[in-house]
Amino acid sequence: MxxxxxxxxxxxxxxxxxxxxxxxxxxxxxxxxxxxxxxxxxxxxxxxxxxxxxxxxxxxxxxxxxxxxxxxxxxxxxxxxxxxxxxxxxxxxxxxxxxxxxxxxxxxxxxxxxxxxxxxxxxxxxxxxxxxxxxxxxxxxxxxxxxxxxxxxxxxxxxxxRHRSPVREADPGWGSVLGYQEMEVAGVVEWGGSAAGMTVADIDSWGADHHRGPNWLDQTFRVSHPREGWPTPAEIARQVRVPEPRVRRDLLPLYVALQILTFDGTRYVAIDDKPAAKDVLRLPADVVTWLDGAQAVKQFTGYAADLVSVVFWGGGEQTIASLAERTSASEDDVRRTLRYAEDRKLLEVEWHAPDGVSLTICPAGRPR
Incomplete structure (x- = not known):
């Protein structure tokens, strides 16, 4: 060798x-x-x-x-x-x-x-x-x-x-529902601090250290156009009975109400397993459909391409167990990703009892 x-x-x-x-x-x-x-x-x-x-x-x-x-x-x-x-x-x-x-x-x-x-x-x-x-x-x-x-x-x-599962963790969807500037402070707490969380003073200092300007938490939001059919921050705040956020500091109690952060009276700490936005808020059906589709793309796109690669190189006749072993994945991940690949027209899947599958690559569905 x-x-x-x-x-x-x-x-x-x-x-x-x-x-x-x-x-x-x-x-x-x-x-x-x-x-x-x-x-x-x-x-x-x-x-x-x-x-x-x-x-x-x-x-x-x-x-x-x-x-x-x-x-x-x-x-x-x-x-x-x-x-x-x-x-x-x-x-x-x-x-x-x-x-x-x-x-x-x-x-x-x-x-x-x-x-x-x-x-x-x-x-x-x-x-x-x-x-x-x-x-x-x-x-x-x-x-x-x-x-x-x-x-x-x-x-x-x-x-x-693999150092992590081929199927990504579900995205709770808060970044899509709230928007970037309304989620920035929560991101600072989650990624900019320690496991012990951050005080308000810590968050404000982070803003100063990262060129956000003086009194960052008391700056008003940039003007943005409401997205048709999506709830505004004011409507979201009303649903969870907190004041409408007008400056960044006002977002902190909103995060706590939405179960994005916890607060012990001194420090804000990010919640690792955040609930899905659709389970916390009353969202229009079209928004829920969009969130579900976006979540599926983030979860399954990479692993679906792995399965396409197996078929590309002649591995079209498989069982769920053999695909799980070949790709270092769980059988549940294989089944869920095959359904995603079918839905997105990446693979044609012929299911055989008890767990056999015949896989064929679908041709590109959009012009190149």
Whole structure:
């Protein structure tokens, strides 16, 4: 299991959060990705004829490309590990960007043909402080992409380890119902403070430290146009019997009434498991429908693309149990995501008793 070749980029910047590897010539990424409406990356990564996309994140990464003579040994140092087939039309690959096309030759694989990639990821220790110049940002993540020769037809993709569930937690919808500026103070408490919460003075100091201006909590809101059919902050406040918020400070008792924050008389603390907005407020039916649809997109889009990738590489005949094992997911997540993929016309699903499924990729439903 020796390393035959390697390339390392110590400061690779993912474009739009996507790490891209392409063959230096002859790849079919555009044809593969535009043939259906699935997300191009999925939860961790997808591959095709001469391309690999991975969830590179927001910051710079260290990326290692390695050619091996066989599958690498299992290694528990990684947070996420998945394997995908890779059909190389040129026998040479390189790191590149999302919009720049094929780049230079960084790793010579050998003869054109089928290879397999094990992509392994883990976060790096955070920097103690942010630099003034973005070019000096320290890498936030390490990716190691191991290539080795494989047979054709290839075994479909397999997810070996995940640091979180492929189906995201349900979004309670408060950001959509209240809006950005009305949720900003709650976000400060949740993400800008400690687990012990923040006092009003802490929140006001955060505003001063982050250039919100003096007396941030007593500033009035920017004028915004009401969204047709959606409740205004005044209407929401009336439903939970608190005063209409006119300045940011007034939002704090509203958050408590909506069960977004708690207050012990001194400190505000974010609630981890927030109730859904539709369960707290009386919302119009059209708003509830919109919230349900938006929640489904956030929860299932990535994992549905993983399932499309399995089918793309020949894995159309499955059981619920085999898909759960292959994708490191629960059987319940598989069933719910297959129904989402059916509804969004990503996959045609033929259900067989007791738990078999035949899956076919739906063609793209919108012009490209």
């Amino acid at each position: 020796g390393v035959l070749g390697w390339h390392e980029d110590e400061h690779y910047m993912p474009e739009d959060g996507i790490l891209v590897v392409q063959d230096v010539r002859g790849g079919s990424w555009y044809e593969d990705l535009t043939a259906n409406d699935a997300h191009p990356v999925g939860t961790l990564g997808r591959s095709g004829r001469g391309w690999l996309y991975a969830a590179g994140g927001d910051g710079p990464c260290v990326v290692r490309l390695q050619l091996r003579d066989d599958r690498p040994a299992d290694d528990d140092q990684w947070s996420d590990v998945f394997e995908v087939p890779y059909l190389s039309p040129s026998g040479a690959v390189g790191l590149t960007g999302l919009t720049t096309g094929p780049g230079g030759e960084h790793l010579r694989l050998g003869e054109p043909g089928m290879y397999r990639i094990r992509a392994a990821h883990r976060p790096l220790p955070p920097a103690r402080e942010l630099p003034e110049d973005e070019d000096d940002l320290q890498p936030t993540d390490l990716w190691q992409l191991d290539f080795w020769p494989d047979q054709d037809p290839a075994d479909p993709p397999r997810w070996l380890r």
